[in-house]
Amino acid sequence: MTQLILIFIAASIVNNVLLSQFLGLCSFLGVSRKVETSVGMGGAVIFVITIASLVAGLLYKFVLVPTGFEYLQTIVFILVIAALVQIVEMFLKKFIPSLYRALGVFLPLITTNCAVLGVALKNVTNDYSILQGVVYGIGTGVGYLIAIVILAGIREKIEYNDIPEPLKGSGIVLITSALMSIAFFGFAGVI
Amino acid sequence: MNSILMAMIIIGVIGCIIGILLCLASKAFYVEVDEKEEAVLSVLPGNNCGGCGYPGCSGLAAAIAKGEAPVNQCPVGGAPVAAKIGTIMGVDAGESVRMRAFVRCIGDCEKAKSNYEYTGMEDCRSMAFVPGGGPKSCDYGCMGFGSCVKACPFDAIHVIDGVAVVDAEACKACGKCIEACPKGLIELIPYEATNVVSCRNKDKGKAVMDVCSVGCIACHLCEKNCPAEAITVEDNIAHIDQEKCIGCGVCAQKCPKKVITILNEPKETPAQN
Numbered sequence: 001m002t003q004l005i006l007i008f009i010a011a012s013i014v015n016n017v018l019l020s021q022f023l024g025l026c027s028f029l030g031v032s033r034k035v036e037t038s039v040g041m042g043g044a045v046i047f048v049i050t051i052a053s054l055v056a057g058l059l060y061k062f063v064l065v066p067t068g069f070e071y072l073q074t075i076v077f078i079l080v081i082a083a084l085v086q087i088v089e090m091f092l093k094k095f096i097p098s099l100y101r102a103l104g105v106f107l108p109l110i111t112t113n114c115a116v117l118g119v120a121l122k123n124v125t126n127d128y129s130i131l132q133g134v135v136y137g138i139g140t141g142v143g144y145l146i147a148i149v150i151l152a153g154i155r156e157k158i159e160y161n162d163i164p165e166p167l168k169g170s171g172i173v174l175i176t177s178a179l180m181s182i183a184f185f186g187f188a189g190v191i
Numbered sequence: 192m193n194s195i196l197m198a199m200i201i202i203g204v205i206g207c208i209i210g211i212l213l214c215l216a217s218k219a220f221y222v223e224v225d226e227k228e229e230a231v232l233s234v235l236p237g238n239n240c241g242g243c244g245y246p247g248c249s250g251l252a253a254a255i256a257k258g259e260a261p262v263n264q265c266p267v268g269g270a271p272v273a274a275k276i277g278t279i280m281g282v283d284a285g286e287s288v289r290m291r292a293f294v295r296c297i298g299d300c301e302k303a304k305s306n307y308e309y310t311g312m313e314d315c316r317s318m319a320f321v322p323g324g325g326p327k328s329c330d331y332g333c334m335g336f337g338s339c340v341k342a343c344p345f346d347a348i349h350v351i352d353g354v355a356v357v358d359a360e361a362c363k364a365c366g367k368c369i370e371a372c373p374k375g376l377i378e379l380i381p382y383e384a385t386n387v388v389s390c391r392n393k394d395k396g397k398a399v400m401d402v403c404s405v406g407c408i409a410c411h412l413c414e415k416n417c418p419a420e421a422i423t424v425e426d427n428i429a430h431i432d433q434e435k436c437i438g439c440g441v442c443a444q445k446c447p448k449k450v451i452t453i454l455n456e457p458k459e460t461p462a463q464n
Contacts, residue, residue, distance in 0.1 A: 059205075069201055076205060083209040087216045094220035160312060 004135045007128075010191050011139030017115050018147040019177070019184040024115030028148055029173055031106065038152035042145030044106040046138060048088065049116050052081045053137030056120035057130040070124075077120045085111040115144060147184075151177055227279060228256035234275045235265055240344045242266045242365025255280065266290065267345075267363040289382040290364035292348065292357045296333035296376050297389040297452065299352035303403040304328040314338055316373050328402035331392040333376055342371035359454070385438035386431055390450045393426045407450045413442035 015021060018028050024045075031041045056077045064070050089107045092100040100107075110116060119140050123133035154176055163172050232252035239247035243264045245254055254260035255276060262280055263273035269289050309326040311317075315338035318325035325334045335353035347361035348368055357368075359382065369377045376391055388407060392399045396408035409427035421435035422442055429451070431442070443451040 063201070063205070067197070067201060069198055072198055072202060075202060079202070079205060079209060083213055086213055090216050090220040093222050160314060162313060 004132065006191055007132055007135050008139040008142075011136050012143035012146065013184070014187045014191050016143040016147055016184050016187075017118065017140045018144060019181040020188075021118065023118040024113050024144065027106075027109055027113055028144075028151065028177070029170060031109070032148050032152040032155055032173070035149060035152045035156060037106075038148040039145070041106045041109075042141070042148050044110055045113065045115065045144045046141030048081075048085060048107070048110045048113075049119050049137040049141040049144075050134060051088065052077075052084055052116050053119050053123055053133045054130065055084055056080055057123055057128075057133040060124055061130065073121065073124055074117075077117055081116050081120065082111050115140065147180065150180060154180075225253075225256045228252050230279045231255050231276050234268075234272055234279065236267045236272065238267060238344060240267060240363070240365045240367065242363065242367065266365055269363075290379045291359045291362040291382045292364060292366075292368055292377050293380045293384075293387055293454075294333055294339075294348075294355045294357055294372075294377050295387075295389055295391045296331075296354055297405050297450075298327075298329055298332045298403040299335075299354045301352070302405045303332055303353075304401075315371075319373065329392055329399075329406065330394075331374060331376075331390075332403065333374065338371045338373070339368035339377060342367040381433050384433050384436070385454055386436060386440060386443055386451055387454060388429045388431055388450060389452045391428060393428055395427060399427075405448055405450055408448060410447060412445045412447065413451060416441050416445045 011017070017023050018025065027041060027045075032038050059076060059080060060070075060073060064072060064076065085107060089100070092107070119137050123136060126136070128136055151173070155173060158172060158176070167175070229252075232249055235248040235252060237248050241247065243251045243260070243266065245251040245260070245264075248265075251260060251264055255262060255264065258280075262276040262282055263270070265272055265276075305326045306323055306328050307326050309321065311321070313336045315325075315334050315336045318334055318336070324330060327334055333354045335350045335355060337350045337355065339348050339355050340350060344365065344367060345361050345363050347358045347363070348355055349358070350356075355368075355372075355377075357377075364379055366379065369375075369379070374391070380387060390399075390403075390405065390407040392403070392406045396410065399406035399408050407428050409424050409429070411424050413429050414422045414424050418439060418441065419435050419437045421432045421437070423430050423432070429442075431451075440453055443449075443453050
């Protein structure tokens with residue numbers, strides 16, 4: 001149990017997927033304009049990463065390892081994640097339309113989010129069991145949510161500041177996220 | 192060789208299983224979508240500007256498909272899009288006049304006076320907290336801090352010499368800038384409009400002259416000289432009824448302050464007498 005909590009904290013804060021592993025940066029910069037949408041994106045990422053790490057873990061353990069084709073993991077995981085997001089999208093559209101509308105365009109965006117694939121692959125390299133993998137997935141998703149909401153909050157404030165012309169747009173956002181990343185490195189060594 | 196074959200088979204099998212699952216899922220989770228709604232959505236511009244009053248193009252498409260919104264609701268697409276939606280919905284689109292936004296102030300840095308130098312937040316709405324409602328001496332004029340520029344989704348409005356100016360070609364008349372302007376200076380006029388009053392100052396003539404060299408002083412010269420009786424002066428400010436205006440340009444010639452500006456070239460030369 002302690003180990004699971006440690007994995008969770010390590011994934012969400014210490015080794016934050018965005019700020020110290022630099023995975024999934026495209027959506028980090030893309031949908032962090034408003035706090036509201038960033039929360040939606042964060043929720044969708046938690047949701048998909050959790051399911052994806054479970055399914056990818058099962059597939060790896062019961063199909064790829066017994067047949068000895070571990071090197072196919074990347075391509076298989078991409079396949080599985082893309083299909084999974086599709087099925088989840090259809091499922092939500094049918095049964096929970098309100099959540100489907102809330103997540104909106106974010107679900108398809110996650111299909112190609114490297115953070116999701118990254119977690120599935122990390123589970124393998126870290127030799128996690130399926131349960132540990134799922135906890136690692138949730139932790140990563142929570143870390144994603146924390147980082148993107150903080151950045152969105154800062155960006156909402158930046159809107160009203162006098163930014164030098166060449167830095168407007170993604171320039172200032174990259175600088176901001178770099179500073180956030182440095183701040184998050186303060187957590188290194190906690191675990 | 193064998194291992195390559197096996198790898199192909201494994202990926203192939205997994206792919207097939209996923210394909211079949213997706214196929215089954217799409218049957219099991221099938222949601223009926225209105226065909227008209229999709230067709231309408233494909234015709235709409237897709238900017239999701241919200242100019243129609245619905246949350247994005249999909250919201251408008253749903254409303255049009257249900258018959259809750261008229262086919263010419265989209266201000267951005269204008270007549271061509273309305274006609275296409277009309278054929279999809281099987282109704283006549285009717286006439287839709289192309290509109291554009293227009294800023295009723297030409298008191299730029301040279302022509303209008305300032306009470307003091309202002310350095311601070313560049314936002315028109317924050318001027319309510321600044322002494323005198325902003326540095327500009329005229330209480331009605333454009334402050335040029337560009338809240339409308341930020342609001343414009345089409346990059347059609349820019350601050351030039353301290354006054355916002357609309358690019359008529361780029362403007363889609365979505366109305367975002369109208370909401371953004373705290374002074375209520377921006378209005379929609381027909382794209383074809385030729386003569387417009389570029390001032391909204393409701394003060395008396397003397398007070399206007401003190402703060403701006405291009406302010407309407409309510410001299411009534413335009414009202415008296417208009418051959419089409421399209422101009423009325425109310426609250427010390429001239430109004431041009433664009434439906435009555437024939438675009439002769441007499442008012443612009445007579446205006447002593449040159450507040451009435453000519454946007455497009457006059458359609459016909461004024462009768463000489």
